[in-house]
Amino acid sequence: MQRRRFIQNMALTGTSFLVGSQMAMGGVFKGSPNKKVVLGVMGVNSRGAFLAAKLAAIPDTEIGYICDVDSKAMDKCIAEIEKITGKRPKGITDIRQLLEKKDLDALVIAAPDHWHAPATILACQAGKHVYVEKPCSHNPHEGEMAIAAAAKYNKLVQMGSQRRSFSNVQKMVQELHDGIIGRAYFARGWYVNNRKSIGFGKPAPVPSNLNYELWQGYAPRKAYKDNLIHYNWHWHWNWGTGEALNNGTHEIDVMRWGLGVDFPDRVTSSGGRFAFKDDWETPDTQTILANFPNNTALSWEGRSCNSFNSEGVGRGVVFYGDKGTINYGGGNGYQVFDYDNKLVKEIKDETPVDAGNKVSPTELLDRVHLQNFITSIQGDTQLNQTIINGHKSTVIPQLGNIAQRMGRVLNCDPTNGHILHDPEAMKLWTRDYEPGWDLKV
Numbered sequence: 001m002q003r004r005r006f007i008q009n010m011a012l013t014g015t016s017f018l019v020g021s022q023m024a025m026g027g028v029f030k031g032s033p034n035k036k037v038v039l040g041v042m043g044v045n046s047r048g049a050f051l052a053a054k055l056a057a058i059p060d061t062e063i064g065y066i067c068d069v070d071s072k073a074m075d076k077c078i079a080e081i082e083k084i085t086g087k088r089p090k091g092i093t094d095i096r097q098l099l100e101k102k103d104l105d106a107l108v109i110a111a112p113d114h115w116h117a118p119a120t121i122l123a124c125q126a127g128k129h130v131y132v133e134k135p136c137s138h139n140p141h142e143g144e145m146a147i148a149a150a151a152k153y154n155k156l157v158q159m160g161s162q163r164r165s166f167s168n169v170q171k172m173v174q175e176l177h178d179g180i181i182g183r184a185y186f187a188r189g190w191y192v193n194n195r196k197s198i199g200f201g202k203p204a205p206v207p208s209n210l211n212y213e214l215w216q217g218y219a220p221r222k223a224y225k226d227n228l229i230h231y232n233w234h235w236h237w238n239w240g241t242g243e244a245l246n247n248g249t250h251e252i253d254v255m256r257w258g259l260g261v262d263f264p265d266r267v268t269s270s271g272g273r274f275a276f277k278d279d280w281e282t283p284d285t286q287t288i289l290a291n292f293p294n295n296t297a298l299s300w301e302g303r304s305c306n307s308f309n310s311e312g313v314g315r316g317v318v319f320y321g322d323k324g325t326i327n328y329g330g331g332n333g334y335q336v337f338d339y340d341n342k343l344v345k346e347i348k349d350e351t352p353v354d355a356g357n358k359v360s361p362t363e364l365l366d367r368v369h370l371q372n373f374i375t376s377i378q379g380d381t382q383l384n385q386t387i388i389n390g391h392k393s394t395v396i397p398q399l400g401n402i403a404q405r406m407g408r409v410l411n412c413d414p415t416n417g418h419i420l421h422d423p424e425a426m427k428l429w430t431r432d433y434e435p436g437w438d439l440k441v
């Protein structure tokens with residue numbers, strides 16, 4: 001296993017992640033313009049059901065297949081899509097069987113984090129385009145593999161960083177790059193919630209409606225407990241990535257975009273599981289700080305169990321420059337302040353944002369990002385968030401988690417994010433897989 005990972009790493013090291021096929025870079029797809037796009041949605045207990053419903057309402061889009069290892073979740077979603085469209089999607093339990101369908105154009109992935117990159121890679125290999133929810137990978141090496149798969153098989157892969165498609169956020173970033181607050185040198189982001197204790201799970205029989213073996217997929221096997229599925233896997237390292245990637249990926253993507261940076265050269269993290277004593281493994285309170293080689297930095301603060309707002313909102317970003325400040329409240333509006341903290345510009349959007357909503361904090365705005373994916377497949381536009389950019393924004397909180405688990409500062413290669421001079425930390429760049437589940441590009 002170690003040798004296989006070494007070979008995979010060496011193969012990828014020789015390939016620039018900024019160069020690849022037109023599809024990996026988000027270019028306009030020329031193969032099938034103006035045709036109906038048939039989708040399969042994977043993982044529909046919560047977020048996936050929301051995505052399926054929103055996609056079903058987009059013209060020239062058909063939800064042809066629903067894929068879930070929980071038959072109850074699958075049947076519920078199928079019934080809902082049939083109610084919306086009048087056409088009943090087919091239900092398939094095993095993603096590998098779904099990807100064999102010749103009429104399937106694209107896969108939408110909202111399964112647990114440990115399935116995001118494997119399903120992306122399998123879909124690209126099967127000739128399907130991919131919409132994958134954040135984070136695009138469970139660990140950085142899988143993100144590299146997803147980039148390689150998109151390039152090798154010439155497929156569009158869009159990550160669910162919805163703010164990339166918000167009109168006023170695009171405008172805000174352009175103004176940042178144009179110097180509206182001078183040189184933006186620091187960004188601070190945050191996310192808060194009031195999650196309760198998950199308690200201590202007890203060994204229990206796997207419910208008859210759940211294929212737990214397939215749910216675990218490529219991850220090393222762990223015994224089933226009664227407090228794990230459907231949501232608390234987020235807080236276990238074997239399957240989840242903690243709040244930093246569950247939600248922090250959004251703010252970190254906006255900050256990286258606004259600062260105009262790629263990979264960091266230094267990352268540190270502080271925090272822990274402070275609020276409760278239970279099975280929760282990842283931090284419930286965490287601050288990640290990343291420095292970049294152009295003398296800029298970003299920080300992200302996550303508070304999973306205390307929902308006191310910052311700047312009046314539960315999630316957001318502030319950009320600090322040498323001539324002013326921009327306050328972005330997490331939705332589709334922002335404020336610009338001069339160096340004396342006087343409000344000089346405000347872009348408003350009354351679309352409501354519910355930071356604590358586990359399904360979709362920006363529900364009414366998300367459709368634009370989904371529409372962008374569909375029209376990109378049809379050849380009318382380019383992706384707003386390619387797998388390459390998605391990977392860059394995913395690696396930063398992943399490095400934060402590695403720094404947290406190692407208890408020390410990480411020095412990184414700013415060309416690809418790889419951890420320097422720390423073989424022990426670099427082991428967490430990838431992971432072991434369940435024997436017999438080989439992940440290959």
